[in-house]
Amino acid sequence: MFVGYPMFELVRMSVSDVTPATLLREWPFVGIANFVDLFNDTRFTATVLRTVVFGIVVLVIGVIGGLAAALALHARSRIGSVTYALIVLMWALPPIVSGVTWRFMLFADGIINQFLTSIAVIDEPILFLIDGSLPLLSVAFVAGWVALPFAAIVFRAALLDVPHELYEAATVDGAGRSAQFRYITLPSIAPTVYVVSILLLSYAVRSFDFTFVMTGGGPGNASTTLPVFGYLTAFTAFDYSAGAAVAVITILAVLLFALPYARSIRRRAL
Amino acid sequence: MTTRSRRKALAAALALPLAVALVACSQSTEAPSDEPLTPDIEATLTIWHYNETAGLQDIDPQIAQFQELYPNVEFEVTFIPEEQFPNRIISAATSQSGPDIMWYNGAFTKTFADAGVIGDITEEWASFEDADLFPESVLQTSGDRIYGVQAYVNLNALYYNQTILDELGVAVPTTLDELEDAMRAATAAGYRGMMLPGAPGVAGEWVSKAFFTGYGVQNFSDYGDPAVEEMFTRVAGWVDEGLVPRATVTLPQAEAVNEFVAGDVAFYVGGNWQLTLPAEGGFDWGVAPMPAGPEGPAVVYLGGQAEALGAFPTNKALAWEFLKQTWLTKEHGTMRLGLGSIPTRADVLEGDVDPNVQAYADAAANGTPLSSDTASTLAVGDLWSGVLAGQTSPADGAAQAAQIAAGAE
Numbered sequence: 001m002f003v004g005y006p007m008f009e010l011v012r013m014s015v016s017d018v019t020p021a022t023l024l025r026e027w028p029f030v031g032i033a034n035f036v037d038l039f040n041d042t043r044f045t046a047t048v049l050r051t052v053v054f055g056i057v058v059l060v061i062g063v064i065g066g067l068a069a070a071l072a073l074h075a076r077s078r079i080g081s082v083t084y085a086l087i088v089l090m091w092a093l094p095p096i097v098s099g100v101t102w103r104f105m106l107f108a109d110g111i112i113n114q115f116l117t118s119i120a121v122i123d124e125p126i127l128f129l130i131d132g133s134l135p136l137l138s139v140a141f142v143a144g145w146v147a148l149p150f151a152a153i154v155f156r157a158a159l160l161d162v163p164h165e166l167y168e169a170a171t172v173d174g175a176g177r178s179a180q181f182r183y184i185t186l187p188s189i190a191p192t193v194y195v196v197s198i199l200l201l202s203y204a205v206r207s208f209d210f211t212f213v214m215t216g217g218g219p220g221n222a223s224t225t226l227p228v229f230g231y232l233t234a235f236t237a238f239d240y241s242a243g244a245a246v247a248v249i250t251i252l253a254v255l256l257f258a259l260p261y262a263r264s265i266r267r268r269a270l
Numbered sequence: 271m272t273t274r275s276r277r278k279a280l281a282a283a284l285a286l287p288l289a290v291a292l293v294a295c296s297q298s299t300e301a302p303s304d305e306p307l308t309p310d311i312e313a314t315l316t317i318w319h320y321n322e323t324a325g326l327q328d329i330d331p332q333i334a335q336f337q338e339l340y341p342n343v344e345f346e347v348t349f350i351p352e353e354q355f356p357n358r359i360i361s362a363a364t365s366q367s368g369p370d371i372m373w374y375n376g377a378f379t380k381t382f383a384d385a386g387v388i389g390d391i392t393e394e395w396a397s398f399e400d401a402d403l404f405p406e407s408v409l410q411t412s413g414d415r416i417y418g419v420q421a422y423v424n425l426n427a428l429y430y431n432q433t434i435l436d437e438l439g440v441a442v443p444t445t446l447d448e449l450e451d452a453m454r455a456a457t458a459a460g461y462r463g464m465m466l467p468g469a470p471g472v473a474g475e476w477v478s479k480a481f482f483t484g485y486g487v488q489n490f491s492d493y494g495d496p497a498v499e500e501m502f503t504r505v506a507g508w509v510d511e512g513l514v515p516r517a518t519v520t521l522p523q524a525e526a527v528n529e530f531v532a533g534d535v536a537f538y539v540g541g542n543w544q545l546t547l548p549a550e551g552g553f554d555w556g557v558a559p560m561p562a563g564p565e566g567p568a569v570v571y572l573g574g575q576a577e578a579l580g581a582f583p584t585n586k587a588l589a590w591e592f593l594k595q596t597w598l599t600k601e602h603g604t605m606r607l608g609l610g611s612i613p614t615r616a617d618v619l620e621g622d623v624d625p626n627v628q629a630y631a632d633a634a635a636n637g638t639p640l641s642s643d644t645a646s647t648l649a650v651g652d653l654w655s656g657v658l659a660g661q662t663s664p665a666d667g668a669a670q671a672a673q674i675a676a677g678a679e
Binding site for chain 1: 353356357360363364381382384385386468469470471472474516517518519520644645648652653655656657658659660661662
């Protein structure tokens with residue numbers, strides 16, 4: 001009821017003409033016109049492309065960074081435990097707090113530019129939230145960075161499940177660390193990498209908070225992704241049906257990733 | 271539960287909200303009570319607003335004042351964040367449970383009128399004895415009906431750092447050419463030229479209006495005019511030349527003002543609600559109307575809160591009485607003047623007025639109501655932001671502006 005009814009209404013709204021004037025009245029049925037309009041709108045297609053880029057960045061940072069963090073924290077040590085606790089804390093921070101903090105850090109006079117200038121890496125501040133593709137990449141980086149602890153925690157659990165005897169046998173056979181990682185670790189945790197990748201992509205496609213807080217989708221539309229576009233269309237421009245159509249497309253994109261995940265979970269259960 | 275009974279339960283669950291909605295749609299939207307107004311009338315009025323500081327300045331004192339006249343009237347005041355306000359009030363209307371009185375952003379008048387969530391006060395305004403004291407531009411209308419009124423307005427003007435201008439021997443600019451020369455002089459002397467806010471969306475469009483109109487482009491439907499590219503080329507050139515720091519162009523006004531207060535910026539495009547802030551900078555400063563463009567004076571939006579009734583007041587006469595006895599009075603206008611607001615009631619601005627407030631009042635005389643075309647507003651704001659940040663070239667910006675003009679309401 002709490003999932004089905006809102007979804008039903010959302011889909012109904014996406015195939016109707018709903019404005020503030022018709023919201024409280026009967027919604028005229030318009031079929032797929034809202035979807036056709038969207039795909040004919042260059043702003044929407046550009047937004048889809050940005051969402052794809054956003055997803056790839058989150059995926060790369062989440063998987064590679066998460067795996068690196070998990071491997072680093074795999075060995076039991078005091079520093080490792082403290083670091084582990086810190087990244088869990090980072091993960092638990094509300095996105096608004098993380099987003100605002102990162103926004104200030106990425107300003108022209110923020111701590112990151114100050115640091116890069118102090119070590120003579122740059123002469124002029126990098127305008128992370130203004131220039132070219134940097135606003136989109138910066139927000140995606142932050143979204144990926146915040147998701148990294150989740151990936152690290154899951155990967156760490158997977159690493160703990162790899163039988164230690166395999167590494168001992170490989171060592172006896174003369175395999176180095178990189179060979180052990182390639183032939184033992186990666187194959188053993190491959191299903192986990194697959195599941196984490198799917199979850200990260202779903203997270204990226206529906207990620208709203210960081211973009212909204214850090215750039216508002218700007219400058220211009222430079223960092224607008226699907227959820228932000230849908231929100232602005234529905235709740236700022238009051239084109240409820242077009243906003244609903246964007247939401248339906250976003251949900252379909254998330255389902256695209258969620259269904260293989262659900263199938264893999266069911267396969268494991270069997 | 272069998273499959274059949276489960277289906278029935280699901281059908282009932284889906285049908286119930288629909289039925290409620292149909293019943294709600296069929297009900298009258300007339301006010302349920304027309305009890306005559308007597309000092310001992312008993313009622314509870316609800317007020318919805320979106321201004322966090324309104325409780326102290328504008329609502330609590332007004333309620334106390336009203337309760338001296340009507341001691342048995344109670345109030346329920348609800349603060350709703352500005353970005354949530356339109357959707358909350360439209361949602362509430364589905365159950366006809368909106369406020370009696372509301373303090374809302376006037377840009378949403380047509381949206382609320384179309385949605386049937388705001389009260390029509392045309393008749394009340396026609397019989398209001400002080401109606402002539404308010405300019406027509408502050409009446410919130412949709413079609414030929416009046417829905418709200420702005421007792422005071424918010425608008426943009428040009429802040430200037432008098433200390434810097436004195437050092438440079440530069441007069442306060444009245445045209446964009448003079449402004450450009452003054453910015454060049456300021457940057458040559460090591461200062462920053464101007465803070466020109468370019469946040470995307472509504473905030474950006476709010477600032478851009480003065481520049482479009484200075485180039486003779488008044489309405490969204492005119493944005494296909496070749497002058498738009500000239501204007502974009504000019505402001506983008508300011509950023510490229512360093513007269514407007516690129517690093518700050520996406521800051522909203524709430525943050526850009528801090529850069530001006532820092533003291534090394536010659537100019538800033540800001541609002542009257544920020545009049546108390548520059549004093550913290552320790553330099554001489556002032557405010558002037560936005561400089562005129564090559565095609566005429568700069569027109570600015572008359573933004574800010576508007577006062578109105580909900581569509582479903584428990585007692586419409588009492589709710590209207592509240593507006594008349596509080597926010598629309600001369601005393602209230604005088605109080606707001608003291609807070610840096612620009613009252614719209616003509617008899618408030620008579621006599622000695624702070625010169626900076628007077629500058630805003632002069633600009634307000636050349637003001638225009640906020641557009642109700644929210645889609646175009648958003649698109650133009652994004653365009654302004656994109657051009658300032660260098661994401662969109664002036665030529666592409668002009669082409670996109672022409673598309674906006676073609677689809678403008």
